[in-house]
Amino acid sequence: MTDQRRRGFLKGMLGVGVAGFALGSGIVPLRVEAATAPDGSDWPEKAFKTPGVDETIAELYGMEANESDQITMDLPTIAQNGAVVPVSVETTLPNVTGIALLVAKNPNALAAYFDIPEGTLPFVSNRLKMAETTDVVAVVISDGKAYKATQNVKVTVGGCGG
């Protein structure tokens, strides 16, 4: 902890000045750059509230996704703890603009989706919660079309219980 505090202090002094210091020490959650700070207004509330994989893809991207073998998913086949399941997605599809991760049997299927601007590689690694043994679906938007890949995960302890 001392180390981190010192690092935050140094970063504040050398890097972005007073605002950075306040930030590094966690006193004021300031935005360093207003232009790039997210405001959450683009967040697709409806897509995140839709149950069912196909319905969610339709809500999010307005189209159906075709199966593709050019999407590589890296996730465990058996997850001991459904609260933390590491999921990686990589694809060789060209011109990728977005990747979405869906968990079929969660109350709301959409777990996360990512905007991939030009210059960013179509790769993402994330940790997801899943309620029970379920399919995990990765959706990739390539050349304006949607593609998906599915892999099943056996969950021994659910991540949504109390």
Next chain:
Amino acid sequence: MASSIRVRAVENNGVTALKALVRHPMDSGFVKDSAGNVIPAHFIKVLTISHNGKNVFVANWGPAVSKDPFLECRFKGAKKGDELTISWIDNEGASDSTTATIA
């Protein structure tokens, strides 16, 4: 208290690999506490990674992302010593931001 975001970004052969770990409860809204009361949903909605004022990665997260979310991504166009800004905002309007230097 230090920043809620821990970042490590390494440039190699023109590709920057970034790993970020954010401290956040990410409550799903489905879990009950010991008294049987539902813990309301509290999760990060949007996390952005920007380089030179341009977003290189935007993550839109729902409550199904694990507690203390971890993210890894890779992008081109940045070099060693460049600064990255990582910011997030949650569904209660709280936000945090930090900068990291590419190693």
